[in-house]
Amino acid sequence: MISVKDLTKIYPSKSSVPAVALNEVSFDIKEKEFVSIVGKSGAGKTTLLKLILAEEEPTKGQIFFQGQDIGQIKRSKLPFLRQKLGVVFQDYKLFPSKTAYENVSYVMEVMGASGEEIERDVPKVLDLVGLSDKAFNLPSELSGGERQRVAIARAFVHRPDVILADEPTGNLDPYNTFDIIQLLIKIYEMGTTVVLATHDKEVINSLGKRVITLDQGRVVRDDKKGRFVL
Amino acid sequence: MNLFKRVLKNGWKNFSGSFGLSFATVFVMILVISTITILYFLNPISDMLVKDVEEKVDVSVYFKEETDPEDILEVKSEIVKIPEVEEVNYISKEEAFESFMDRHKEDHILIDSLAEVGYNPFLASLSVKAKEASRYEQVAVFLETGPFKELVDKIDYHQRKPVIEKVFAFTKGVKNIAFFFSMVFGIIALIIAFNTVKIAIQSSKEEISIMRLVGASNWFVRGPFIIQGLIAGSIAALITFVLTFVASHFLDSNISSIIPSVSLLGIFSSNLLALLLIQLLSGAILGTASSLIAVRKYLKI
Known part of the structure; x- marks a missing residue:
């Protein structure tokens, strides 16, 4: 590959x-x-x-x-x-003015996904990373571990290779490290x-x-x- | 289609999301479009001013006492044929006498002494108006050396020549100065508008590089900024249009009292569509071009 x-x-x-x-x-x-x-x-x-x-x-x-x-x-x-590709950075590189949901959906928008596809997939991925309840928080309102989980959701939402x-x-x-590796x-x-x-x-x-x-x-x-x- | 809709939506979000910056951008653009509007108004105003002054300039050709009015009219028809000659008016002996009497009706000594003379001492004349000072020279030469030279008594061109040339040099100068200031202000306005947009976009530098890294195409990144610029430019144009109307309304009588031939409201209403179009276009071009140039720098990832 x-x-x-x-x-x-x-x-x-x-x-x-x-x-x-x-x-x-x-x-x-x-x-x-x-x-x-x-x-x-x-x-x-x-x-x-x-x-x-x-x-x-x-x-x-x-x-x-x-x-x-x-x-x-x-x-x-x-x-x-x-x-x-999906990329996860040490410093998260989230869009500071977009909510967790918008950060994740942006990648799908980039790829030309339809509104229905975005509404179907983004909540699923946010659920996968355990952030369903923080979907509409801005990165500044999230902890380091949560930000990195948003970054992983963003990297994965479009099912990259x-x-x-x-x-x-x-x-x-260490606690958040374990979560992210899992x-x-x-x-x-x-x-x-x-x-x-x-x-x-x-x-x-x-x-x-x-x-x-x-x-x-x-x-x-x-x-x-x-x-x-x- | 999805992508295009998203670009529009994100552009609007950019604009409405950063109220302070958008407000500053719109404000600067209003200043810029107002400058362009003032320059647009300055053109007809300076034209009218120049025309006012130029209309006061003419050259008179006086014909000998015994010249037949028919011959004078023939000369008139020949002068009209000279290019750039705007107007030729025939003033008969009687008209000259009447206009003199009318002008000096308060001056009894002058009227009395004219009555003493016992006959009409005035000569028939042609009053010639040309678009350019150099044309008067041509008219003078034509009359002094051409087939009609026997009929002509006097042309007041030579004594008026220095004044005429000064007037035309002055009006030409006014036009040049107006043009020069238009260019200088136009360029300054452009630089200010461009820098405001650049600062607005600079704050998104980090976001632009993330957009590229997560796979956004250049147009998907650029698009919203262009839409943002377009919205700011259009709003600024519409506000300026309303301001132009209000300003023309309130300044109209003030300006007319200084320069009677100029009506701001008149210029505004007779150029309504052109003005709106120019303002919208300036706003749109300013907004999109500045955004395009400013974003370009950050798209190299």
Whole structure:
């Protein structure tokens, strides 16, 4: 489903040594897989997800999504790629002026869904993340854990092929962290590929799923049933 | 269709949701459209002013005592043929005498001395009005050197030439200044309107990047902002239209007392549709163009 080949990303730097975020990274992610990308801060996890989302361009190498080279997609066609992905960010990135319901329904609007489809699907997804009673609250009226659940609902409402979650528990306490990971597992069990970037040791060790370990921009381990080893 | 409806709906939500910013945008746009309206009014007003002054300028050709009125009328028909000559009036000896008497009826000494002369000393003349100062020269040359030169006694062009040229230079200057200020104010107004919209959109910078990341196409992101600009522009245009009417109504008599030939209400009512159209168009173009340019910057994700 996702195939990363010799991916290198170098950021221009004011110092004489350029910042190498990713260094010839290669791996494949199959359909309906749950993959964790782990590593210390600065290991290249976020950069990797940004490149898959085409938020940035690689310096070298390629990423194929469903056989298509992301680097070759024109800017005007990027929305079609992004509509097949669902993204969860560490800082939630919710629309501050929209309610939880509107945040979730926006993605369906983007895809041209009808009013009936939106009215049918959005409450279901909000129910899935346990926020039916907070549907009409603004993000500022929600706790961190609740905001992240809205973000997951938004990422999942259009049934994307893949969910990319970038440190989704980074700002949360252990209790909310557990909830969010349970939600991601539920979504995975419903048949969605999940790519989770995290540096949370507890989370990784409790999952017992594939773990790709990054260190200084390189893949240092790729274990089928991995643990957090660094 | 769904997408289009959503864009309209979101545009209205943007507009109504941020009341303070929308109010500020509409307010600035009213100022801008008012400036455009004032410039629009200034054009006929300056035209009328210029026309007023220019109408006071003419050149008279005096014919010799014994010239047959028929010949004078023939000269008249020839002068009319010169391009840019606006008007030629024949003033017979008798008319000249009567108009002199009429003008100076209070001045008994003058009237008495004229009676002493015992005959009508005035000459028949043609009074010529042209659209441009240079045409008077042409009329003078034509009469002094052409086939009618024997009939002509005197042309007052040469003594009036400096005044005529000054008047025309002045009116041309007025038009140029009006044009210059129109351009300067127009550009300043545009910059202010654009910056207001830019500030309004800057506050949505973060939202625009999220929209792109969750898969919104550029038009789906842009659309609501354009609609928002369009709504602000149209509301501003309608308010300005009403303000224009109120201002014309109240200032009409004031302006007329200074420049009698200018009627603000007259200009307003005779240009009603054109004015409304210009105001709506300026509002719509201002709103959409500023939004388009301002959003473009944030769509690069």
